[in-house]
Amino acid sequence: MIADIKKKLHNTYPYWLSFLLPVGLMLAYFISRSMYPFGSSSLLTVDLGQQYIDFFAFYRHALLHSPTSLFYSFSKAIGGNMLGEWAYYLLSPFNxxxxxxxxxxxxxxxxxxxxxxxxxxxxxFAYLLSRLQLGRRPLIPAFATCYALMGWGIANQLNLLWLDVLVFLPLVITYLILLLQEKQHLAYSLWLALLIISNYYMGYMVCIFLVLFFAWYELTYTHHWQKLARDLWLFTSRSLLGAGLAGVILLPTLYSLTTSKGTYTETTIHWTLEYQPLKMITKFIIGAFNFNQMPKGLPNLFVGSCALFGFILYFCLRHISWREKLATGLVSTFLILSLCFEPLDLLWHGMQFPVWYPYRFSYLVSFWIIFIACRAFSQTQLNLTWSASALIIILYGGMIAYTWLHKAKFDYLTASNIIITGLLGVVTLMILWLDNHSQPLDRIKCGLLFLVMVVEIFVNATNSLKNISYLSVQDYTLPSTALKADSTYLHHHDSSWYRVAQTYERTKNDGLAQNLNAGSYFSSALEKNIPDFYGQIGQPDGDNYVAYTGGTAITDALMDYKYYLTPQDVTSKAVANVTGENVRVQSMLPLYGTKDTLIYKNSLTTSIAYAASPLIKKIQTLYNNPVAYQTNWLNAVSASMPSTTYFTAANFDLVSFTNVKEQTTLTGANLTKITADKAAQVNFRFKARTNNTYYITLGSGLDKDNVDLYLNGHPLRYYSTFRHTVIVPLASRAKGQTFTLSAHFKKNSLWLNDFVLYQMNDSLVNQKIKQVQKHTLHIQQHNAHQIMGTIAMPAGKILTTTIPYDKGWHIQVDGKKVTPYQVQNAFLAFNVAPGKHRITMTYWPPLLGVGLLVTITSLVITSYLYWRRTH
Incomplete structure (x- = not known):
């Protein structure tokens, strides 16, 4: 029995060692960095801490408590299709x-x-090498570890959702080759489908690579047109079958993309190099990664010196045919150009420049280098020819020399890492030169090479990750616990449908993580009409995020923000990220409190749907003037005269300038320092002459990059990143009090665009909102994708909602289907006759039915092909 176990271990050691080595190395590093549960730090950094961790919390809640969240969620900003989010973030089987x-x-x-x-x-990757008989068997775990811990995998550790592609890519390639060799394998289609389902974005890149790989294979092995035609049919049909199996995810996701990421496709292509191509060789140096490489850097390519030497050796081996070398050279050239030539870069990224994390497809280049290196070492006894040795010395030595001479130009290069890279390269080269004609010497050579390869890839991982800072466990758990307590209370206290506003947050995805309809959101698949709307009402927005951080009485009421979560103590770590002034809550009822937070109830709200004047159909898009837009909105809803105003511009009582050239007109002024190297500020003082709410509008020139704002000596709490004019509350119910708003320059000049002080006519707004409250939808049942309720509709009105318009919404009035339409370029609305009616709104993702049919059809075809193969 022991002999059998030893034999089994000997036969399988390349597999289990290829698994355990990457796990063991990274676990050792995590322990050394005191990562939780081994210390007080965490793996959370950048998007993993600000976005993905909240999606994982949502994933648990959806599968365990709210399965219909797979289709739709009102925790996605003010509501949105979730299938696109699941397809991008959450369908990894590891989740x-x-x-x-x-x-x-x-x-x-x-x-x-x-x-x-x-x-x-x-x-x-070990399976690929073993199944295709590539490389030396003792070195399979070493090459597998180099693949698993390649520079791309380490740099994108925080993009956890992308790492699945490293798991599935070798399997797809393995079974593609076996398909073309044996003509029977269905595994290629199945693994391709799983790769696409796990993350369609990475799957898209792999599909492009598969075309290149197929062309390489055919140019290398196919010598007859008949075989090429048969192989092309197999490749095309089985690839389409794989896509068909994923159809239930792909087709609804394609629809989602047409309203989100797909709307940002580049229409102008520059036929130019994005940087000097020689710069990319610096990324083959150990530790060539830091935080600055995330937003805008060079491709991550580190694979270790042995893989590079093997890649060079491949082109020097005489017994490899010229056809294969030509095919390899063409594919390699295409991949290298893709790393620096703008049109190809755009192609790999779906015709959109990435927001952060550039050259996301570079893992395919690293895979290609290691794959070709393994082919080279499978053709030789690890011995270098003189020509290969000379070429390696010239190229590798040139790389080291270039990086050394230019190290000052790259902030991720250090002298010590360049030296370590050079020394390990020399050691690798010396090992490859060792004579291994006898079996003992061959084992020694393989063992030494194994050791150097593993050490080198691990040193790169540690030197790369040490440049990244991580959230502490407390930074995550304290605000999450506070938010969880607030969420738990609200769900027990009020089971109706409502939205929740926040003046503090952990991230913009707190609502998603804590099952709250919170209004803020951050996602790559955010529908474009949502940030467009936020940009009009004066709330911060970007291509992939929105933040509801301090609404007015108008937006709070019309969007049904029934509760406000506010900090009890702004110095508490549980509410460290305070995003708004809480002056609005002075007109609300205190409901619940903990040592860290307070919850207020807003009695001046409507519902998710209410009767509105048909004038709402005529509201025009209006950026950078939230006061006018909100006025038009409330007037249209309440059928008020267009001349009815709710905001009045207020004057500052005193403006004082320190080291700034004085201006008599403030709004739109471009203020400049008198002495450039001295601090500069402007103080704006006003006295609240009524108990109305006072607001300040801030144009994009007043964001955090240009100015620090203080109110009565304390930092003004507002979300300080925005691209359109925002509206920020300053005071409420403060008659007789004096306020000073101070602007501290961060640059030599400051543009006061759209800088206006307003006071709102609170009583008039309250009067109008109470009119709207008389005819709102009384919700009786609701879940993640359906809302049912009743409403008494007055004559001459339409039923409008604050549900974002989407073709997936199906409306029934008293059991009869009606056709909805879009108002405000944002919301769902539909006609309802006067009288009392029962309304049912149900969401079904567009193309989901078609996608399901495609997947079922593909499964039938797959089953038939399997039956035909086995009978």
Whole structure:
């Protein structure tokens, strides 16, 4: 029995070692960095901490408590299709692990999933090498580890959702080759489908690469047109079958893209190099990564010196045919050009420049380098020819020399890392030169090479990640716990439908994580009409985020923000990220409090749907003037005269300038320093002459990059990143009090665009909102994708909602289907006759039915092909 176990271990050691090595190396590093559960730090950084962790919390809640959230969620800003979000963020099979980790232990789940993805990437690459008989068997775990911990995988550790592609790519390539060799394998279609389902974005890139790989294979191995035709049919049909199997996800996602990411496609292409191509060789140096490389950097390409030497050796081996070398050279050239030539770069990214994390497809280049290196070492006994040695010395030596001479130009290069890279390269080269004609010497050579390869890839990982800072466990758990307490209270206290506003946050996805309709959101798949709307009402917006941080009485009421979550103590770590002034809550009822937070109830709200004047159909798009837009909105809803105003511009009582050239007209003024190297500020003082609410509008020139704002000596709390004019509350119910708004320059000049002080006629707004309250939808049942209720409709009105318009909404009035339409370029509305009616609004993702039919059809075809193969 022991002999059998030893034999089995010997036969399978390349697999389990290829899994355990990446896991063990990264686990050791995480422990050394005191990552939770081994210390007080966490793996959360950048998007993993600000976005993905909240999606994982949502994933648990959706699968365990609210399955219809797969289709739609009102926690997505003010509501949105969720299938696109699931397809991009949440369909990795590894995510099922999160179901076993409650919210307090989610950080442990993140570490486990990260380690498993690294381990499975190594295992799948080992399977490729073994199944295709590439490389030396003792070195399979070393090459597998180099693949799993390549520079791209380390740099994108925080983009946990992308790491699945490292697991599935080798399997897709393996079964594509076996398909073309044996003509029978259905596994290619199945693995391709799983790759696409796990993350369609990475799957798109792999599909482009598969075309290149197929062309390489055919040019290398096919010598007859008949075989080329047969192979082309197999490749095309089985690839389409794989896409068809994923149709239930792909087709609804394609629709989602047409309203979100797809709307930002580049229409102008510059036929130019994006940078000097020689610069990319610096990324083959150990530790060539830091935070500055995330938003705008060079492709991550590190694979280790042995892989580079093997890639060079490949072109020097005489027994590899010229056809294969030509094919390899053409593919390699295309990939290299893709890393620096703008049109090809855009092609790989779906004709959109990435927002952060450039050259996201570079993992395919690294895979290609390692794959070709393994082919080279499978053709030789690890011995270098003189020509190969000379070429390696010239190219590798040139790389080291170039990076050394230009190290001052690249902030991620250090002298020590360049030296370590050079020394390990020399050691690798010396090992490859060793004579290995006898079996003992061959084992020694393989062992030494194995050791150097693993050390080198691990040193790169540690030197790259040490440049990144991480959230502490407390930074995550304290605000999450405070938000969880508020959410739990609200769900027990009020089971009706409502939205929740926040003046503090952990991230913009708090609502998603805590099952609250919170109004803020951050996602790459955010529908374009949502930030467009936020930009008009004076709330911060961007291409992929919105933030509802301090609405007016008008927006709070019409959008049904029934509760406000505010900080009890702004110095508490549980509410460290305070995003808005809480002056509005002075007109609300205090409801619940903890040591960190307070919850207020807003009695002046409407509903998710209300009767409105048909004038709402005529509201025009109006950016950078939220006061006018909100006035037009309330007038249109309440059928008020167009001349009715709710905001009045107020004058400052005194303006004082310090080291700034004085201006008599403030709004639109471009203020400049008198002495450039001295501090400068302007103080704007006003006295509240009524108990009305006072607001300040701030144009994009007044964001955090240009100015620090203080109110009565304390930092003005507002979300300080915005691209359109925002409206910020300053005071309420403060008659007789004096306020000073101070602007501290951060540059030599400051543009006061749209800088206006307003006071709102609170009583008039309250009067208008109470009119709207008389005819609102009384919700009786609701879940993630359906709302049912009744309304008494007056004559001459339409029923308008604050549900974002989407073709997936199906409306029934008293059981009869009606056709909805869009108002305000944002919301769902429909006609309802006067009288009392029962309204049912149900969401079904567009193209989901068609996608389901495509998937079922593809499954039938797959089953038939399997039956035909086995009979």
């Amino acid at each position: 099922l692990i999160f179901l076993f980790f409650p919210d307090k232990q989610l950080l442990t789940g993140v570490m486990l999933v990260t380690l498993l993805k690294y381990g499975c990437a190594g295992l799948s």
